[in-house]
Amino acid sequence: KNQVEQSPQSLIILEGKNCTLQCNYTVSPFSNLRWYKQDTGRGPVSLTIMTFSENTKSNGRYTATLDADTKQSSLHITASQLSDSASYICVVSAPNDYKLSFGAGTTVTVRA
Amino acid sequence: NAGVTQTPKFQVLKTGQSMTLQCAQDMNHEYMSWYRQDPGMGLRLIHYSVGAGITDQGEVPNGYNVSRSTTEDFPLRLLSAAPSQTSVYFCASSYQESSYNEQFFGPGTRLTVL
Numbered sequence: 001k002n003q004v005e006q007s008p009q010s011l012i013i014l015e016g017k018n019c020t021l022q023c024n025y026t027v028s029p030f031s032n033l034r035w036y037k038q039d040t041g042r043g044p045v046s047l048t049i050m051t052f053s054e055n056t057k058s059n060g061r062y063t064a065t066l067d068a069d070t071k072q073s074s075l076h077i078t079a080s081q082l083s084d085s086a087s088y089i090c091v092v093s094a095p096n097d098y099k100l101s102f103g104a105g106t107t108v109t110v111r112a
Numbered sequence: 113n114a115g116v117t118q119t120p121k122f123q124v125l126k127t128g129q130s131m132t133l134q135c136a137q138d139m140n141h142e143y144m145s146w147y148r149q150d151p152g153m154g155l156r157l158i159h160y161s162v163g164a165g166i167t168d169q170g171e172v173p174n175g176y177n178v179s180r181s182t183t184e185d186f187p188l189r190l191l192s193a194a195p196s197q198t199s200v201y202f203c204a205s206s207y208q209e210s211s212y213n214e215q216f217f218g219p220g221t222r223l224t225v226l
Contacts, residue, residue: 004154031211043116043202043217044155089154093211099170100211102154 003027004092004103012109013080021106023073023090031097035064035075036089038105044089047075080110113138116218118203124224125193133188133221135203141216143209144186145170146178148199149220155202161186162209193225 003026013019025033032051036044048057048064050073057064061078077084090103119134137144145160157170161180175197177189186205190197201221206213 034214041220043204043219045217046214049212049214097211099157099160100155100215102156104152104154 003101004090006088006090006103006106008106009104010107010109012111015080015082015110015112017080019077019080019108021075021077021088021090021108023075023092023103025071025073025090025092025101025103027092027094027101028071029095030068030071031093031095033064033066033073033093034091035062035073036091038087038089040086047088077108080108082110082112084108085110115139116203116205116216118201118218118221120221121219122222124226125190126226127193127195129193131190131193133190133201133203133223135186135188135218136184137186137203137205137216138184139205139207139216140183141205141207142183143207143213143215144180144203144205145215146176146186146188147202147204148172148197149202150199158188158201160209190223195225197223198225199223 007022034049035047038044050066052068063076066073087105089105092101116137146158147155159178161167203218204215206215
């Protein structure tokens with residue numbers, strides 16, 4: 001059973017608009033959570049990493065939040081650009097375990 | 113630095129054929145891993161290595177072999193290809209095996225088994 005669930009599966013937004021992606025996980029105990037961006041035909045690239053003690057982390061127009069109590073994270077994209085069109089993957093890890101639990105990803109399409 | 117490189121980018125095999133997917137990194141990373149990515153599923157770990165000469169199985173190792181004779185190279189061998197192995201394969205590396213270390217992914221190999 002996948003321990004990381006992402007929603008929505010896909011979404012379409014207009015250029016300049018904001019959007020929020022969700023990640024719920026059951027990994028316990030919890031060590032850290034990463035968001036990756038995967039462009040079509042490319043490998044994933046890390047956007048942010050948060051430990052259990054952090055509740056927000058920004059990387060440019062990307063802002064990730066984490067609620068370790070409810071085991072939820074979100075990725076907010078501000079003022080979207082065409083280059084934001086990609087799949088966004090939530091990845092969770094447990095302490096002392098370098099094996100990662102990957103979500104299936106949310107595909108974002110930004111239209112002009 | 114080239115980062116993580118993979119070859120080939122695309123490959124079509126017939127059932128029963130064998131092949132090797134190549135992966136190399138020039139960042140002197142100790143930890144390397146192979147994942148497969150299938151539609152609607154998260155990346156799944158096939159095999160991993162924490163250093164030259166050391167390999168171990170991941171979540172879905174059946175039908176695949178690996179070796180790590182050097183720090184730089186981590187090839188993945190398909191012994192007898194099956195249609196269920198049709199997937200996109202990613203190699204990744206990180207400085208050490210800690211989950212705090214960012215994994216750097218290669219561009220992927222798209223494999224189709226007929």
